[in-house]
Amino acid sequence: MGMKNAKDLGYTGVELSLLDSEKVKQEWLMDKLEELNLKVYTIATGQTYYTDGYSLYSEEEDKRQRAVNRVKGHIDFAARLGSAVIIGGIRGKITAQAEGFKELEEKGMIALRACVKYAEGKGVILLLEPVNRYETNIINTLDEGLSLIEEIGSDHLKLLPDTFHMNIEESSIEESVVRAGSSIGYIHFADSNRLAPGWGHIDFPRVISALKKIKYSGPVGIEVLPKPDDYKAAEQAFRYMSSITKKVRI
Amino acid sequence: MGMKNAKDLGYTGVELSLLDSEKVKQEWLMDKLEELNLKVYTIATGQTYYTDGYSLYSEEEDKRQRAVNRVKGHIDFAARLGSAVIIGGIRGKITAQAEGFKELEEKGMIALRACVKYAEGKGVILLLEPVNRYETNIINTLDEGLSLIEEIGSDHLKLLPDTFHMNIEESSIEESVVRAGSSIGYIHFADSNRLAPGWGHIDFPRVISALKKIKYSGPVGIEVLPKPDDYKAAEQAFRYMSSITKKVRI
Numbered sequence: 001m002g003m004k005n006a007k008d009l010g011y012t013g014v015e016l017s018l019l020d021s022e023k024v025k026q027e028w029l030m031d032k033l034e035e036l037n038l039k040v041y042t043i044a045t046g047q048t049y050y051t052d053g054y055s056l057y058s059e060e061e062d063k064r065q066r067a068v069n070r071v072k073g074h075i076d077f078a079a080r081l082g083s084a085v086i087i088g089g090i091r092g093k094i095t096a097q098a099e100g101f102k103e104l105e106e107k108g109m110i111a112l113r114a115c116v117k118y119a120e121g122k123g124v125i126l127l128l129e130p131v132n133r134y135e136t137n138i139i140n141t142l143d144e145g146l147s148l149i150e151e152i153g154s155d156h157l158k159l160l161p162d163t164f165h166m167n168i169e170e171s172s173i174e175e176s177v178v179r180a181g182s183s184i185g186y187i188h189f190a191d192s193n194r195l196a197p198g199w200g201h202i203d204f205p206r207v208i209s210a211l212k213k214i215k216y217s218g219p220v221g222i223e224v225l226p227k228p229d230d231y232k233a234a235e236q237a238f239r240y241m242s243s244i245t246k247k248v249r250i
Numbered sequence: 251m252g253m254k255n256a257k258d259l260g261y262t263g264v265e266l267s268l269l270d271s272e273k274v275k276q277e278w279l280m281d282k283l284e285e286l287n288l289k290v291y292t293i294a295t296g297q298t299y300y301t302d303g304y305s306l307y308s309e310e311e312d313k314r315q316r317a318v319n320r321v322k323g324h325i326d327f328a329a330r331l332g333s334a335v336i337i338g339g340i341r342g343k344i345t346a347q348a349e350g351f352k353e354l355e356e357k358g359m360i361a362l363r364a365c366v367k368y369a370e371g372k373g374v375i376l377l378l379e380p381v382n383r384y385e386t387n388i389i390n391t392l393d394e395g396l397s398l399i400e401e402i403g404s405d406h407l408k409l410l411p412d413t414f415h416m417n418i419e420e421s422s423i424e425e426s427v428v429r430a431g432s433s434i435g436y437i438h439f440a441d442s443n444r445l446a447p448g449w450g451h452i453d454f455p456r457v458i459s460a461l462k463k464i465k466y467s468g469p470v471g472i473e474v475l476p477k478p479d480d481y482k483a484a485e486q487a488f489r490y491m492s493s494i495t496k497k498v499r500i
Contacts, residue, residue: 134384168418169443172451193419201422 003036005231009238013039015086015221019047020070021077030080040081041219042127042160042186043074046089055092056115057108057138064111067092071115071126079122084186086160087115088129091138108138113152120156127160127185132168140169142176146183158185162223163202167192173202177210184216188223189241196224196233198240208245253286255481259488263289265336265471269297270320271327280330290331291469292377292436293324296339305342306365307358307388314361317342321365321376329372334436336410337365338379341388358388363402370406377410377435382418391419392426396433408435412473413452417442423452427460434466438473439491446474446483448490455494 006014018024021043033040049055054067067090074085094104119126130145139145145159159180163173170176177184189207191200198204211220222237256264268274271293283290299305304316317340324335344354369376380395389395395409409430413423420426427434439457441450448454461470472487 167442167451170451171443171445171449192417193421195421199421201417201420 003032003038006234007036007038009234010242011038011234011238013041013219015042015044015223016040016083017044017047018074018077019051021073024077026077026080033081040078040083041221042084042086043078043081044086044088045071045074046086049089049092055090056087056111057092057094057104059095059104061107064107068111068114072118075115075119075122075124075126078124084125084127084158085119086127086129086186087112088131088160089135091131091136093136094138105138109151112148116152116154116157120154124156125185126157128157129160129162129188130165130169131162132165134168140165142166142170142180146180149183159183160186160188162188162190163204163207164188164190164192164194164223167202174206174210177207178213181214184211184214184218186218186221187211187216188221189237190222190224194225195227196222196236196240198236204240205244253282253288256484257286257288259484260492261288261484261488263291263469265292265294265473266290266333267294267297268324268327269301271323274327276327276330283331290328290333291471292334292336293328293331294336294338295321295324296336299339299342305340306337306361307342307344307354309345309354311357314357318361318364322368325365325369325372325374325376328374334375334377334408335369336377336379336436337362338377338381338410339385341381341386343386344388355388359401362398366402366404366407370404374406375435376407378407379410379412379438380415380419381412382415384418390415392416392430396430399433409433410436410438412438412440413447413454413457414438414440414442414444414473417452424456424460427457428463431464434461434464434468436468436471437461437466438471439487440472440474444475445477446472446486446490448486454490458495 003014048067048070054063056064056067058064078085094101096104116126128145130139130141133140139148142159142161149157161177161184166173189197191197192202193200224233224237226233253264298317298320304313306314306317308314328335344351346354366376378395380389380391383390389398392409392411399407411427411434416423439447441447442452443450474483474487476483
């Protein structure tokens with residue numbers, strides 16, 4: 001959706017989904033954002049996998065390296081924007097079985113550590129997004145994400161729960177949020193069918209209560225399908241969110 | 251899970267997942283079932299697509315025909331067993347875009363009609379199972395299933411809602427069940443994470459209420475992952491279902 005529309009609807013910031021930050025007209029984009037007084041909360045990076053096939057857990061050394069380089073480029077841009085960088089779809093999928101699986105898991109960890117180290121140097125937060133079983137086999141639940149974050153042991157790696165994925169993977173959405181607590185660095189709201197909040201059956205007031213319980217004070221991102229069209233989806237999301245809380249910044 | 255275990259746990263019947271009914275030792279199986287006093291409520295047919303790649307909506311004429319033949323074989327066996335036959339995964343996925351999509355949709359309808367006609371002749375019910383977006387692009391929601399059933403116009407084609415898929419696809423699980431009403435011929439219970447009911451966050455008492463509202467009097471099938479193992483999953487499902495209702499046969 002156009003940034004102008006987002007601003008007009010009342011949004012304070014946006015998420016940018018970028019293939020390669022080094023090829024983005026950064027100055028032009030930053031001028032535009034300043035003009036509209038919009039923040040960029042996050043840079044989404046999954047396109048690197050979906051479009052080009054490079055991923056942090058790829059079987060091929062070269063593709064892992066290219067994925068790391070893309071993340072580094074996003075981190076550079078994020079440092080300029082004051083944004084965080086999402087590590088979601090760019091993890092890819094582990095295609096090998098058994099022993100091969102473990103081996104790739106270790107290689108992926110090396111790639112991920114390289115990204116985290118670079119982010120630390122630039123003062124940028126990386127957001128690990130658990131994604132449902134159909135899209136990846138690397139980190140589906142918040143608990144799995146927490147274990148990984150603990151293993152890496154950096155305060156520059158945080159968790160990004162997404163309510164659509166949580167609806168499929170978590171035994172209890174609210175309890176998982178509470179358990180994750182201060183490890184949560186950002187959150188995506190989408191309803192159970194990936195439509196705008198209010199058009200599915202997720203109990204968002206309960207999710208908001210859980211966020212309040214852990215004193216989450218960051219923004220809430222809306223990541224939904226552009227249905228019936230992008231404007232209507234963004235409008236519904238903003239109206240619905242405003243109706244259930246005045247206290248959570250969107 | 252072994253049929254003996256199912257019987258011991260209290261189940262009155264089972265679902266058989268079969269690749270090719272014509273190659274099943276039908277007499278042996280029927281003796282076994284009689285010995286245990288277990289019914290076969292349904293024959294699941296998805297293996298034909300997952301294992302052999304034949305599907306009702308395949309791009310290849312030959313594969314569509316083989317899928318139809320498999321369904322006919324299952325219908326013959328179902329007639330002997332007094333079972334229904336599920337049309338779920340065997341629909342496959344439509345791989346073509348735009349015009350090609352519509353064309354395959356029509357060819358799939360011809361294949362489906364052939365199955366329905368054969369089922370009518372044998373007095374067997376076919377159960378159309380809506381499946382979530384990640385597994386198919388042919389009938390994801392109950393409403394889409396209802397439209398298809400209406401188009402085919404046979405009382406031998408009924409709907410099979412599955413709560414795991416509904417959790418992803420339906421705006422409201424209960425309202426969809428009520429809307430489908432007497433078109434529902436069977437139902438699968440699985441929790442939001444495909445584990446046994448009670449281990450996820452689906453509100454099953456509300457689903458049961460919806461089923462009572464439409465006066466559904468058939469059995470409830472349990473289709474869950476064998477986690478932590480098959481016996482424990484079946485045990486949890488039976489115990490949980492018994493705890494929430496004494497009135498719905500399992």
